[in-house]
Amino acid sequence: MTNEKPTEYLRFNLVFRMQHIVLFITFFLLAFTGWSLKYPEPTLQHAGWWIRLWGGAKSAGIIHKAAGVTMIFVFVWHVLYMLYLLGTGKTKFNTTTTIVPVPKDVQDAVQNFLYFFGLGKTKPRYGRFTYLQKFDYWAVFWGMGIIGLSGLALAFPTKAQYLFPSWSVNWIWELLTVLHSDEALLAIVFILFIHFYDEHLKWEKFPMSMLWITGKMSMEEFKHEHPLEYELELKENPGFAGKQKNS
């Protein structure tokens, strides 16, 4: 890499960055306000400083519902935006750049574990998304399906009641409660470990990469972390390393 060339690669455009910011703000709000409802014990009655931080139980509930609805909107916005990009051909499906899991991801995972244990000599060479990033991404879909839908039903029970047939009412409410709260815990644990480690705590990333604000990563990093996508870009557009590209 020569120094005189512009050395940044635009990984995420403004829309993606905005979606990510709304997503993580609502995620934090939901996790923080929901946590007190999942574990209300140490905050008996008015004594809990945590619930007071959110303005009391009533206001925490309103924040939780508002954040939940906002998160559903940003999710729908993202899905529609992806469909638009694919429909208009602005983004083309390619096994190297896709977020959709492909057989190579399994290979990558196996190779990575072999490397962990010293059984393989080389780390996997990733495309645009590593298998862990794909996992991270699709976890949101799982979460939106399970937590989002159960949350809507629990927030508006007198509307949801019409959807449930009479043979289900003896267990559906218990199931929704359990689904919502257990899967939310899973989501929090998941984000706390995978995402925080991968994007914040890692030696190269600490305390965080500015990617989420600027959308750009250095060409050096790009080549290092996503070599296959780098090579693909180079093949399609040999001069790209000197320009910025909207993906």
Added chain:
Amino acid sequence: MKTFLSVLILVLGPVLLLPPPVHADTLTCLVCHSAMKGKLKTEKGSFIEVNVDEERFSKSVHGMIGCTTCHKTFKENPHETPRGEVSQELTDLAGRISSKAEVDPIAYAACSECHGDIYKAVSESVHGINIMMKKQSDGAFCLDCHGSPHYIMPAKNRESPVNRWNVVATCSECHEKETIAKKYNLGTQIVEKYYDSFHGKKYKLGHPDVPTCVNCHGAHDIKKWDDPASPVSWERRIETCGKCHPGANKHFVASITHKPIGKDNPIPYYGEKMLIILTISVFIFIVSHVCLDAFTEIRDRVLRKNKEKSHDK
């Protein structure tokens, strides 16, 4: 005007600050009873608390009432009977609640003289029938929920055992007991399940609007849940839930049962088990992945200087 106000405050201030006056009779009694400590044993073998805390009594809702308004006769003790005129009605009532009132049944029955409507509602309730018809001694009656008659505070007062923030604990005193649950064939985990529910969790967090026991089940007129008169019976449940959840239908009102999730309700029971397995396995996977990744990175930094080569072949 200013001077007038200042004078008014100066004159009225001390009067308003003084403790509320106590009935003249009461002062005579309190000369001894506010100083006495401990309990006396009656002939029947019950213990009488002889101390009356003057300050607490005078601040209570009954602070203005004379002792003998309720304590009309003294059969088994050193006092002379002050009036001795007790209506037949009161004597009958005292007889009916004798299983509960070990110390002074007449005084216990005397609640009805002022609180007639409530007394009638209680006597028709599941708690009242248990005492007055079935002659049980372990059920709830006036004082089990409201505390000592000498220190009753308004329900709005945070100290009152029937205050919104105390009433669940007050009901739990009996309804958490396994012996009570077994004897009366009640659920054993009803309080626990309340605290597990959205209502109970929000209650714990101090939510001002969520229902406590009495908001759904009623208080003085409480009935067993399968009695059609109970607000939580299937006949009336839609109306009761509808107070807070307008539009609730029969699919909605099935949601609260106070029953533990057991094998008899397999979908949430095994559903929860599966979710726990899923959560733990994902947890193990990601934690081990993160740890392995971190160790590998340290290993590469310390031991393998040629790391970059693996990427750029």
